[in-house]
Amino acid sequence: VRMQAGRDANGDFTFSLFDKTGKGILLDATGVKEGAIADGLIVNKMVADNAAIAGTKLDIPSVVSAINGSSQSIKSSRIWFDDQNQSLNQLYSQMNTNIVSAST
Secondary structure, rough: OOOOEOOOOOOOEEEEEEEEOOOOOEOOOOOEEOOOOOOOOOOHHOOOOOOOOOOOHHOOOHHHHHHHHOOOOOOEEEEOOOOOOOOOHHHHHHHHHHHHHHOO
């Protein structure tokens, strides 16, 4: 059997599809089961523009790697440093002003 559709032992409708090795995937009323979507199956045009995928669901190291060409640091000209939305540039400028004031 390569494809099976119908009710399972609990009476719920399911759809199963098997490859030639017997490995199968399952789709039921609760959705597609883990392992059912092979790597490379989902392409960019299949993801909605407003998908709003949570950052917690992303593999952040791989995102950083993709941004920086396999580097594990993010290069940016503007980073918010604190809850007052001060950038590093603002903080360094203030530190420089404080050092100049302290030295005079």
